[in-house]
Amino acid sequence: MNISITKTTTPKPKPDINNLGFGQYFSDHMFTMDYIDGKWQNAQIVPYQNISMDPATMALHYGQLIFEGMKAYKTADGSIFLFRPRKNFERVNVSNERLAMPPVDEDFCLEALCELIKLDADWIPDKPGTSLYIRPFMFATDPFLGVRPSQTYKFMIILSPVGAYYSEGLNPVKIYAEDEFVRAVRGGVGFTKTAGNYAASLKAQTEAHDKGYSQVLWLDGIERKYIEEVGSMNVFFKIGDEVITPELSGSILSGITRMSVIELLQKWGVKVTERKLSIDEVMAAAENGTLKESWGTGTAAVISPIGELNFKGNAQVINNNEIGELTSKLYDTITGIQTHKIADDMGWTFKV
Numbered sequence: 001m002n003i004s005i006t007k008t009t010t011p012k013p014k015p016d017i018n019n020l021g022f023g024q025y026f027s028d029h030m031f032t033m034d035y036i037d038g039k040w041q042n043a044q045i046v047p048y049q050n051i052s053m054d055p056a057t058m059a060l061h062y063g064q065l066i067f068e069g070m071k072a073y074k075t076a077d078g079s080i081f082l083f084r085p086r087k088n089f090e091r092v093n094v095s096n097e098r099l100a101m102p103p104v105d106e107d108f109c110l111e112a113l114c115e116l117i118k119l120d121a122d123w124i125p126d127k128p129g130t131s132l133y134i135r136p137f138m139f140a141t142d143p144f145l146g147v148r149p150s151q152t153y154k155f156m157i158i159l160s161p162v163g164a165y166y167s168e169g170l171n172p173v174k175i176y177a178e179d180e181f182v183r184a185v186r187g188g189v190g191f192t193k194t195a196g197n198y199a200a201s202l203k204a205q206t207e208a209h210d211k212g213y214s215q216v217l218w219l220d221g222i223e224r225k226y227i228e229e230v231g232s233m234n235v236f237f238k239i240g241d242e243v244i245t246p247e248l249s250g251s252i253l254s255g256i257t258r259m260s261v262i263e264l265l266q267k268w269g270v271k272v273t274e275r276k277l278s279i280d281e282v283m284a285a286a287e288n289g290t291l292k293e294s295w296g297t298g299t300a301a302v303i304s305p306i307g308e309l310n311f312k313g314n315a316q317v318i319n320n321n322e323i324g325e326l327t328s329k330l331y332d333t334i335t336g337i338q339t340h341k342i343a344d345d346m347g348w349t350f351k352v
């Protein structure tokens with residue numbers, strides 16, 4: 001498929017690189033294509049602009065909407081790299097399949113993304129900690145109020161220059177284990193990146209904030225006993241000499257950062273296990289001093305150290321509320337590979 005390109009005649013002023021925040025500014029262009037009559041068509045890059053929709057657009061009513069999150073980095077010599085981008089487009093199709101949405105051509109989407117990034121290359125910030133956040137998304141567009149899969153869809157990619165996820169730097173966060181609300185259940189859509197999962201998480205997130213905690217630790221939706229994720233990140237615990245992360249149960253998102261952390265730990269000879277892990281086991285390890293480190297993983301923050309865990313009013317401090325040795329080695333290695341400050345011997349980066 002050909003991509004038609006219409007360049008903007010009125011480029012926007014660039015935001016202050018020191019105050020980018022996260023997801024607040026958008027580049028000059030966007031990619032869109034439409035699924036009509038059983039095939040993808042109208043692939044185009046156009047100036048960033050509003051989209052017009054019928055009020056009955058199905059995505060607004062029944063939530064057939066999936067998205068991805070990835071980043072582009074500009075290296076010291078001005079080259080542009082993506083981090084394991086094929087994995088994101090594979091995951092688009094995992095989400096699509098579960099939401100009864102049609103697949104996209106993964107190679108074509110990556111090609112379209114590269115075209116878009118090249119056109120907006122001067123939107124990629126190059127200050128340490130900054131990057132270009134990439135948001136592909138796809139939603140149902142039939143104007144129809146009956147419950148069935150839509151027959152038409154729109155796929156889009158927008159770009160947003162972002163600063164470091166945590167403006168205060170890599171500091172341990174306090175997390176609150178949620179024992180009333182759940183995010184997802186096995187058999188549901190927890191393993192997909194679909195909008196409703198985030199809507200389902202907001203009330204607990206707001207209540208945790210009000211109690212002084214920055215993220216919710218989600219427990220499984222059936223027994224409310226096994227750890228699933230932290231906020232919208234995957235989660236790891238170092239207990240003794242072993243690193244443990246919840247196994248992919250069907251209600252957990254299969255994070256690309258999670259996968260990369262597991263592969264690095266294996267390469268370094270650190271014992272890493274994917275299994276069911278109960279909140280009681282983690283609290284007991286915190287109490288008896290064997291819980292050494294804990295961190296969350298995700299594209300936005302990359303690695304987020306956890307300094308305190310509260311479950312039913314029992315607040316346990318982890319590693320003196322300091323960043324653990326393994327946590328910081330993982331952060332330095334992954335961000336180092338992403339920005340090509342260290343050699344990519346894992347073959348993870350993709351040149352645009």
Ligand SMILES: *Cc1c(COP(=O)(O)O)cnc(C)c1O
Nearest residue numbers: 232233234253255256257298299
């Ligand atoms: C996106 C996401 C993650 C992290 O996935 P990455 O591929 O590492 O960015 C983890 N959990 C949830 C719920 C997510 O939406």
